[in-house]
Amino acid sequence: PVIVxxxxxxxxxxxxxxxxxxxxxxxIAFADINHDGHPDFIAGNFGLNSNIKADSNxxxxxxxxxxxxxxxxxxxxxxxxxxxxAYPYYLKGEVESxxxxxxxxxxxxxxxxxxxxxxxxxxxxxxxxxxxxVEQTQTCxxxxxxxxxxxMRPLPIRAQFSPTFTIIADDFNSDGITDxxxxxxxxxxxxxxxxxxxxxxxxxxxxxxxGFQFKHAVQTGITYRGEARDAAMVQMANHSKVYLLxxxxxxxxxxxxxx
Numbered sequence: 357p358v359i360v361x362x363x364x365x366x367x368x369x370x371x372x373x374x375x376x377x378x379x380x381x382x383x384i385a386f387a388d389i390n391h392d393g394h395p396d397f398i399a400g401n402f403g404l405n406s407n408i409k410a411d412s413n414x415x416x417x418x419x420x421x422x423x424x425x426x427x428x429x430x431x432x433x434x435x436x437x438x439x440x441x442a443y444p445y446y447l448k449g450e451v452e453s454x455x456x457x458x459x460x461x462x463x464x465x466x467x468x469x470x471x472x473x474x475x476x477x478x479x480x481x482x483x484x485x486x487x488x489x490v491e492q493t494q495t496c497x498x499x500x501x502x503x504x505x506x507x508m509r510p511l512p513i514r515a516q517f518s519p520t521f522t523i524i525a526d527d528f529n530s531d532g533i534t535d536x537x538x539x540x541x542x543x544x545x546x547x548x549x550x551x552x553x554x555x556x557x558x559x560x561x562x563x564x565x566x567g568f569q570f571k572h573a574v575q576t577g578i579t580y581r582g583e584a585r586d587a588a589m590v591q592m593a594n595h596s597k598v599y600l601l602x603x604x605x606x607x608x609x610x611x612x613x614x615x
Contacts (some may be wrong), residue, residue, distance in 0.1 A: 358399065358498070360506065374506055376412040379492040380519070387525035387534045390566065394500040398511070398536060400520030402493040405554055408435045408445070412491045417442065421485035423455045423477060430454040434473055441472040447548060451476075495520045495538065511536070511560065514570040518542070518555035522587040524599065528576075528613065533562035539584035539601060556580060578611045 357378045362371035383400040390396065402408070410416040414436035423430050432454075433445035444451060448468040452459045458476065462468040473482060494510035501507060510516070521540040528535040538558040543551040557579040560568035573579035583604040590598050601609040 358506075358508075372504070374498065374508060376491045377496075377508055378415070378490050379410075379494075380490060382519060382521045382540070383523055385523040385525045385536075389497060389525075389534055389562070390499060391534075392500075392502065394502040396500045397498050397506075398523050398525060399496055399498065400523055400538065400540065401495045402490075402519050403540075403552065404494060404513070404516040405518060406549055406552060408493070408549065410435070410490045410493050414440065415489035415491045416493070417490075418488040419473070419482065419485040420488070421481060423481060424457050432473075442474075443472055444476065445546075445548075450546075495523075511538075512568055512570060514558055515560060517558070518552045520555075521583075521585050522601075524587050524589055526589050526597070528559060529561060533564065535562050536560045536568065537578060537587065537599070539580065539587055541583045543583055553582075555584075580606075580609055582606050 358374040358381065360371045360374070361368040380402040381399050385398045386395050387398070388395055389398075408416050416436070417434040419432040419434060420429055422428060423432065432451075434442045435445055436442055448458070448462070448465055458468070462471070492508070495515045497509045497511055498506040499509060515538050519540045519542045520538050521542075522538075524537040525534055526537070527533065528537065536559070538555065538560070540555050541551075541553045543553065545551060557573035557576065559571040559573070559576045559578065561571055563569055578599060578601070580601055580603050585602050585604055587599065587601045590600060592598060597613055599611045599613070601611070603609065
């Protein structure tokens with residue numbers, strides 16, 4: 357989950373855990389989004405554009421236990437489908453490499469197809485497993501209520517097309533309202549998921565009455581191809597701004613505002 361620490365008496369102490377916030381979080385940025393004087397934060401997550409869906413009622417899970425009784429623990433990723441059942445993320449051959457007994461119990465691929473975790477493994481094994489879970493895959497805004505609480509709000513759908521690995525919170529169009537630039541993508545996934553590369557540079561312009569308006573990369577010019585991993589705004593000596601973006605296996609990109 358997202359955990360908030362509070363600095364007091366010269367040390368950081370666990371303050372609170374935000375409910376139902378377990379996710380694959382990659383980055384964090386801070387800004388007073390609603391201009392109430394309290395710092396809010398934005399956290400980059402996995403997104404929605406994959407076959408792995410998760411919510412508090414149907415979390416993505418990782419079972420860790422000795423599935424075949426050989427004295428070694430195996431990891432089994434699990435996700436829910438629309439029928440409400442949990443299914444293994446791995447294909448038959450991948451499961452067999454960790455748990456050879458599966459091959460004996462399900463000789464053909466057709467016998468393995470469509471089997472849930474409860475169909476594949478005895479209930480006592482699943483009940484005794486360590487289960488890690490993800491309940492939220494969306495990149496989210498966490499609004500500070502000024503009373504010690506943070507309210508989690510998913511960003512608009514255009515921020516969910518791909519995993520987010522970096523966020524810049526800045527006033528891009530000089531209207532006095534904080535905007536968000538989001539970049540990311542991820543290629544290192546199994547073939548059944550495919551690489552996640554739908555983000556070419558996402559700018560969300562903050563609106564006077566709240567919310568955000570999407571600005572396409574073609575319009576902003578702050579665009580890239582590949583796996584973006586970090587970004588920053590740099591204030592120049594002449595008070596102009598430039599934006600730096602790092603992309604895996606590519607040159608450092610520098611953008612100057614032109615809109």
